Amino acid sequence: MSDFAFYQPGSALPSEGAEPRTPYRIPHRGGVANPSAAAIQQRVPGTGYRVEVVWGETTVYIPADKVLDVCRFLHDDPSQRYEYLCDVTAVEYRDASRPIEVVWHIRSLAHRRFLRLKVELTKGTELKVPSVWSVWRGADWLERECYDMFGIKFEGHPDLRRILMWEGYKEGFPLRKDFPLRGRFSRSEQLKQALAANPEARYSMDELTIADAYGDVPDEMRKRLAGGEKVGE
Amino acid sequence: MGITHASYNPESHENWFTTRLDVVANNVVNWGRANSLWPMPFGTACCAIEFMATAASRFDLARFGMERMSFSPRQADLLICAGRVPFKLAPIIRRIWQQMPQPKWAISMGACASSGGMFDNYAVVQGIDTIIPVDVYVPGCPPRPEGLIYGIMMLQKKVMNERMSDNTLRREMAPDPESKLYIPPDAIDELSEPFGNSVHQTRQAP
Numbered sequence: 001m002s003d004f005a006f007y008q009p010g011s012a013l014p015s016e017g018a019e020p021r022t023p024y025r026i027p028h029r030g031g032v033a034n035p036s037a038a039a040i041q042q043r044v045p046g047t048g049y050r051v052e053v054v055w056g057e058t059t060v061y062i063p064a065d066k067v068l069d070v071c072r073f074l075h076d077d078p079s080q081r082y083e084y085l086c087d088v089t090a091v092e093y094r095d096a097s098r099p100i101e102v103v104w105h106i107r108s109l110a111h112r113r114f115l116r117l118k119v120e121l122t123k124g125t126e127l128k129v130p131s132v133w134s135v136w137r138g139a140d141w142l143e144r145e146c147y148d149m150f151g152i153k154f155e156g157h158p159d160l161r162r163i164l165m166w167e168g169y170k171e172g173f174p175l176r177k178d179f180p181l182r183g184r185f186s187r188s189e190q191l192k193q194a195l196a197a198n199p200e201a202r203y204s205m206d207e208l209t210i211a212d213a214y215g216d217v218p219d220e221m222r223k224r225l226a227g228g229e230k231v232g233e
Numbered sequence: 234m235g236i237t238h239a240s241y242n243p244e245s246h247e248n249w250f251t252t253r254l255d256v257v258a259n260n261v262v263n264w265g266r267a268n269s270l271w272p273m274p275f276g277t278a279c280c281a282i283e284f285m286a287t288a289a290s291r292f293d294l295a296r297f298g299m300e301r302m303s304f305s306p307r308q309a310d311l312l313i314c315a316g317r318v319p320f321k322l323a324p325i326i327r328r329i330w331q332q333m334p335q336p337k338w339a340i341s342m343g344a345c346a347s348s349g350g351m352f353d354n355y356a357v358v359q360g361i362d363t364i365i366p367v368d369v370y371v372p373g374c375p376p377r378p379e380g381l382i383y384g385i386m387m388l389q390k391k392v393m394n395e396r397m398s399d400n401t402l403r404r405e406m407a408p409d410p411e412s413k414l415y416i417p418p419d420a421i422d423e424l425s426e427p428f429g430n431s432v433h434q435t436r437q438a439p
Contacts, residue, residue: 183355
């Protein structure tokens, strides 16, 4: 417990004290792992797996190239049935040596299991992982948000662009540790760029194509589209 | 800008008859305007909840002639910005303001709309007066309905004191064509200078 050093949150003076470090002796570590963790390593063989149990929740660290295989197995296999993707996010620790982690939270409603998958990406290299959009369609916006905030590229995502910040936001990725809280530009410059943005320029190519073809679609489909329904995938 | 202030001098003996008429007409028109302000609610956060309470039966904004919320800027007199405005909303509130016909007024409700409040970060506008001209600032986080009503009554007083002959009042301001800003960039930087404890959060990357 003595390693649980407390650092003043928000103190950004770099000269203050020692280099900040994330506490690593977490209490309530260990316990019975989710049986899916063993099943993954059995069905998708490979090196680089690591299993951690903290507070009764299982985290499986998987190699980046196995993400799609693991997710496909967890989603499709009748013994797993992880049909609900709760969240896709990322973690960057303040310790310079620790890698950036991409996190998937998945839940199996049928078996009442919760599993956390993590991929570690070394800082300084290109941050990319395979997209799980082909497994869970709900990953679409979650991955866009993760890209917007952390700059992680999800390969195979159908339409990877910013979702919270506007198109053409030039300051970088706000949740990265090297991003200053107030942004990189001065307030007037930020305002100038924000006011220059067109609030309506946020549609995907897909949506624009539908708008172009609106006159050509059958009446029944036009009625559905006018009601706010998106057509196709 | 080259704005010439209309010479209005009620003590002047010349034209005193027309001047008196002007005062009467002013009073009638201003009375009408001040007591039928149609607000355009621009609620983005918790201040909007207080705004809804203000409009509801207990505080009853209808007593001030505002029972009709104008959800279209073209039929609105008063923009009430309730809540924080992120940079992504800046062009939208600017457009709504420009779509409102003259005469028009703006109330900035709450700490966030007035100054950015506690959100001194990369995403939030540091006061909507950097985007649109504001008439009354209502402090509070969020302000109680009484606070908003007090701000509205202050605005009504302001409306009552306006003069039709003053052509500087109801002139549509054009933003600087290059920067799209109403006030100079260095003034914005100075206004949104961090204060207090937060000056330690420097703009440079740590």
